[in-house]
Amino acid sequence: MATLSETSPVTVPLLIAAKGREPIAMMTAYDAPSAALLDEAGLDVLLVGDSAEMTVYGRQNTLSATMDSMLRHAAAVSGAAKRALVVGDMPFLSYQTSASEAVANAGRFLSQAGCAAVKVEGGRRVLGAVEAILSADIPVMGHVGLTPQSYRKFGGFKVQGREHAAAREILEDAAALSEAGCFAIVLECVPDGLAAEITRTIPVPTIGIGAGALCDGQVLVFHDVMGLSRGVSPRFVRRYANLAPIIEEAARAFTRDVKSRSFPSQAESYSSGKAPALRRVR
Numbered sequence: 310m311a312t313l314s315e316t317s318p319v320t321v322p323l324l325i326a327a328k329g330r331e332p333i334a335m336m337t338a339y340d341a342p343s344a345a346l347l348d349e350a351g352l353d354v355l356l357v358g359d360s361a362e363m364t365v366y367g368r369q370n371t372l373s374a375t376m377d378s379m380l381r382h383a384a385a386v387s388g389a390a391k392r393a394l395v396v397g398d399m400p401f402l403s404y405q406t407s408a409s410e411a412v413a414n415a416g417r418f419l420s421q422a423g424c425a426a427v428k429v430e431g432g433r434r435v436l437g438a439v440e441a442i443l444s445a446d447i448p449v450m451g452h453v454g455l456t457p458q459s460y461r462k463f464g465g466f467k468v469q470g471r472e473h474a475a476a477r478e479i480l481e482d483a484a485a486l487s488e489a490g491c492f493a494i495v496l497e498c499v500p501d502g503l504a505a506e507i508t509r510t511i512p513v514p515t516i517g518i519g520a521g522a523l524c525d526g527q528v529l530v531f532h533d534v535m536g537l538s539r540g541v542s543p544r545f546v547r548r549y550a551n552l553a554p555i556i557e558e559a560a561r562a563f564t565r566d567v568k569s570r571s572f573p574s575q576a577e578s579y580s581s582g583k584a585p586a587l588r589r590v591r
């Protein structure tokens with residue numbers, strides 16, 4: 310079978326087959342221009358994360374995400390991605406209330422937003438919803454460990470599974486999701502030894518975020534990677550660019566040029582004598 314990197318487009322069976330053969334690179338994406346760049350750069354999976362609430366909308370947590378806003382972001386990303394598999398993150402209360410609502414909402418990510426799969430947070434406690442979604446032939450990515458939609462229960466964004474009993478629970482949750490038919494499982498903020506054990510135990514890829522080097526793949530949040538987040542980053546973030554000062558400097562320069570009337574120049578203006586344009590021209 311061809312490797313992921315040789316393949317276009319990335320599909321669910323190809324991702325499953327990548328386990329143990331080729332690490333999976335996943336990043337969050339929320340809009341068309343950045344999704345096109347990430348896709349071109351070779352990301353295997355683009356996750357339209359409910360982290361949009363924090364990164365795009367400046368909220369303190371992800372609980373305010375809605376189906377409508379997630380579908381709009383997901384449609385923008387799916388429309389721009391040519392190769393990467395696009396996964397839509399099911400928002401808080403879109404799958405917990407009933408199995409039929411879970412299936413209907415998951416289906417909208419595929420039928421209305423063009424996603425290939427959905428992601429659901431939680432282990433055995435959401436198994437009913439996961440099984441119902443899977444029975445509609447909608448691929449599901451699981452997510453265990455620190456599940457941000459449960460952050461009120463956890464009392465904050467904290468590493469999970471440090472104690473033996475908690476670690477067993479996370480391992481059993483991951484095993485139950487994989488047995489149910491999830492094609493991959495995100496492991497968020499768990500000790501690296503636990504992530505390695507889960508990765509060895511389950512037959513589908515694990516994708517880690519703050520879960521050490523031995524997962525089958527890694528995911529990070531776009532704004533963290535690109536240096537667009539303000540404040541202190543968690544220790545698992547590696548910043549590959551520092552775009553915040555670049556954007557700020559460009560905005561300062563534009564403001565300076567407007568105030569000093571050095572923008573626009575003659576070359577950036579239209580001369581008289583031509584009929585006024587009826588629509589926007591470049």
Ligand code: KIV
Pocket residue numbers: 337356357358359360361398495497518528530
């Ligand atoms: O919403 C999100 O960005 C996520 C990742 C942290 C995995 O769920």
